[in-house]
Amino acid sequence: MYKKLNNLGFVIGTFFIIISLILLIGGLLSDALDNTLDYYTGFSFLIFGFLMAFFNRKNDTPLRD
Amino acid sequence: MRPFQTFSYSIDMRLHIADYLIIVVYFLFVIGVGFIIKKKIKTSNDFLTSGRNIPLWITSLAFISANLGAQEVLGMVASGAKYGIMTVHFYWVGAIFAMVFLGVFMMPFYYGSRARSVPEFLKLRFDEKTRGLNAISFAVMTVFSSGISLYALAKLLEVILHWDFDVSIWMAAGIVMIYTFLGGLTSAVYNEVLQFFLIVLGLSPLVVVALHDAGGWANIKEVLQPELTHAWKYMGSADTNPMGINFMSLIFGLGFVMSFGYWCTDFLVVQRAMMAKNMNAAQRTPIIAAIPKMFMPLIVVLPGVIAIALLQPALASKGFTMPSDGKGGIDYTMALPSLISHYYPTGVLGVGITALIASFMSGMAGNVTAFNSVFTFDIYQSYFVKHKSDRHYLIVGKVVTVAGILLSIVTAYIAKSFNNINDFLQLVFSFVNGPLFATFLLGMFWKRTTSNGAFFGLLAGTIAAAVTHGLTLAEAKGGWIYPLYEIQSGMGQAFIVASFSWIVNFVTTIVVSLFTKPKPDSELVGLVYSLTEKPSYHQDKWYLRVVPLGLILLAVTIILNIIFF
Numbered sequence: 211m212y213k214k215l216n217n218l219g220f221v222i223g224t225f226f227i228i229i230s231l232i233l234l235i236g237g238l239l240s241d242a243l244d245n246t247l248d249y250y251t252g253f254s255f256l257i258f259g260f261l262m263a264f265f266n267r268k269n270d271t272p273l274r275d
Numbered sequence: 276m277r278p279f280q281t282f283s284y285s286i287d288m289r290l291h292i293a294d295y296l297i298i299v300v301y302f303l304f305v306i307g308v309g310f311i312i313k314k315k316i317k318t319s320n321d322f323l324t325s326g327r328n329i330p331l332w333i334t335s336l337a338f339i340s341a342n343l344g345a346q347e348v349l350g351m352v353a354s355g356a357k358y359g360i361m362t363v364h365f366y367w368v369g370a371i372f373a374m375v376f377l378g379v380f381m382m383p384f385y386y387g388s389r390a391r392s393v394p395e396f397l398k399l400r401f402d403e404k405t406r407g408l409n410a411i412s413f414a415v416m417t418v419f420s421s422g423i424s425l426y427a428l429a430k431l432l433e434v435i436l437h438w439d440f441d442v443s444i445w446m447a448a449g450i451v452m453i454y455t456f457l458g459g460l461t462s463a464v465y466n467e468v469l470q471f472f473l474i475v476l477g478l479s480p481l482v483v484v485a486l487h488d489a490g491g492w493a494n495i496k497e498v499l500q501p502e503l504t505h506a507w508k509y510m511g512s513a514d515t516n517p518m519g520i521n522f523m524s525l526i527f528g529l530g531f532v533m534s535f536g537y538w539c540t541d542f543l544v545v546q547r548a549m550m551a552k553n554m555n556a557a558q559r560t561p562i563i564a565a566i567p568k569m570f571m572p573l574i575v576v577l578p579g580v581i582a583i584a585l586l587q588p589a590l591a592s593k594g595f596t597m598p599s600d601g602k603g604g605i606d607y608t609m610a611l612p613s614l615i616s617h618y619y620p621t622g623v624l625g626v627g628i629t630a631l632i633a634s635f636m637s638g639m640a641g642n643v644t645a646f647n648s649v650f651t652f653d654i655y656q657s658y659f660v661k662h663k664s665d666r667h668y669l670i671v672g673k674v675v676t677v678a679g680i681l682l683s684i685v686t687a688y689i690a691k692s693f694n695n696i697n698d699f700l701q702l703v704f705s706f707v708n709g710p711l712f713a714t715f716l717l718g719m720f721w722k723r724t725t726s727n728g729a730f731f732g733l734l735a736g737t738i739a740a741a742v743t744h745g746l747t748l749a750e751a752k753g754g755w756i757y758p759l760y761e762i763q764s765g766m767g768q769a770f771i772v773a774s775f776s777w778i779v780n781f782v783t784t785i786v787v788s789l790f791t792k793p794k795p796d797s798e799l800v801g802l803v804y805s806l807t808e809k810p811s812y813h814q815d816k817w818y819l820r821v822v823p824l825g826l827i828l829l830a831v832t833i834i835l836n837i838i839f840f
Contacts, residue, residue, distance in 0.1 A: 225304045233622045236293045248622040251480050
């Protein structure tokens with residue numbers, strides 16, 4: 211896990227996954243976030259976050275060698 | 276850089292827990308990156324120059340992110356609202372051509388000379404006094420830019436969210452200080468990449484929703500005056516377009532002098548390319564960066580055009596409003612916050628506000644890291660304490676980082692007390708930056724250019740900029756010597772000031788060089804085009820070679836100009 215944290219793609223992907231979860235789960239729990247734009251943005255961020263964190267090996271760059 | 280207006284009214288945005296949570300997560304991540312990188316910082320070069328070890332995709336995104344500070348984001352949206360689609364000239368006439376030129380022609384000198392900074396390159400090519408002049412003016416400019424950015428952030432948050440000015444200043448500065456102090460340039464650059472994605476992805480939904488609400492581009496063209504939706508069609512005369520300049524002034528003033536001056540000589544952006552792993556990556560950095568840069572108007576110009584379209588009577592039913600500037604006009608600076616306030620619900624609102632905060636912090640961190648490199652290497656090490664251990668300069672670099680941020684805070688409070696200081700400082704910056712490209716152009720491509728020629732050319736160009744401003748008047752600014760000539764817009768005035776200063780610098784440098792002794796050829800190898808072996812990438816695939824990539828970019832840029840003609 212620590213090695214993963216040294217990877218910028220993983221860090222950025224994780225950030226967007228967390229933001230997407232706030233938007234998506236928040237929409238289920240709170241009326242304030244029950245909005246179409248929140249859901250669309252949340253899903254988009256989730257897909258981007260996963261691609262960035264786990265699937266783009268070119269981005270698999272250590273923060274420093 | 277874009278001047279800021281005074282905010283004198285309020286847009287009422289109310290954040291909920293989810294919005295605050297998003298902001299807190301962002302703060303934790305940027306600080307976390309600083310802590311992760313801290314362990315890798317061993318030498319002054321690690322801290323101040325990243326040890327030339329950063330991958331291409333990161334240097335490229337950091338390259339454009341360093342120019343994606345809030346002054347640019349808010350300023351370009353404001354310009355989109357004020358001048359319409361003509362604002363794309365900053366990208367499709369200015370930035371792209373300059374970035375390709377930097378990658379193809381200038382990076383081999385910057386990177387190949389092993390200089391750690393642009394002022395150090397000037398020392399290698401010319402002499403100590405030219406380096407000193409550039410280093411001191413650059414250091415002052417960066418710290419003031421950082422302070423103005425901080426002031427603008429705190430003022431914006433005060434106006435739109437009613438946050439306390441002092442708390443915003445110290446919180447934003449504190450977070451930038453933590454991650455730049457811990458990880459230096461690398462930390463700033465890695466956070467710039469995160470900030471880039473946050474700004475682009477955070478503002479994209481706004482463009483989609485607002486464009487849809489305005490009835491699409493076709494409807495916007497219907498409701499707006501045609502000069503706001505054509506990039507070139509009304510540029511035949513200065514009187515027929517909102518920018519108040521003709522196409523010749525635009526191409527020379529913006530496309531050549533200002534854009535090349537900024538993108539090719541400003542250490543803040545060039546530093547990002549100088550961190551690359553090798554020459555090929557350094558050359559490709561600005562060229563790869565030009566790809567997203569080319570489409571950036573979708574995020575930062577189009578919203579401004581949409582905002583002004585939504586204010587038209589035909590779209591009044593949409594209920595979109597923008598605050599006035601207190602003089603009966605529209606405050607264009609508030610175009611982006613107004614759109615965010617109007618379209619973003621709780622949740623995405625937090626993302627939008629975080630994107631704005633990220634752009635401010637990105638601009639501030641970029642300035643601070645450029646400042647500490649130039650101050651440590653080009654001022655402290657060159658003039659005050661030479662030949663000390665590397666650890667000494669590492670500590671100095673860290674102390675300078677803290678000092679730079681504290682000076683930024685002081686500048687922010689000065690800006691708060693004297694509103695006009697922002698305009699004044701932006702003006703002084705343009706005097707210094709405007710003529711600089713002439714010095715580099717001659718220095719790199721004419722081996723006869725002498726040290727005295729460069730120094731006195733720079734001085735003459737700066738004075739010419741001030742005199743031109745003193746003799747021209749635009750939007751009640753300038754004309755402080757005598758209002759000899761009136762220009763329709765402040766932007767047009769900036770182009771003309773930059774053009775005159777460049778010409779005076781160019782001519783003065785040539786004349787003085789012809790009467791003074793040049794350096795011998797042996798001292799100019801690697802610093803002047805005709806005496807330097809060109810990097811060869813003939814064995815590489817086309818997408819690894821800078822010239823084919825650059826030509827493709829230029830072709831696409833020309834096509835975009837034709838589409839929006």
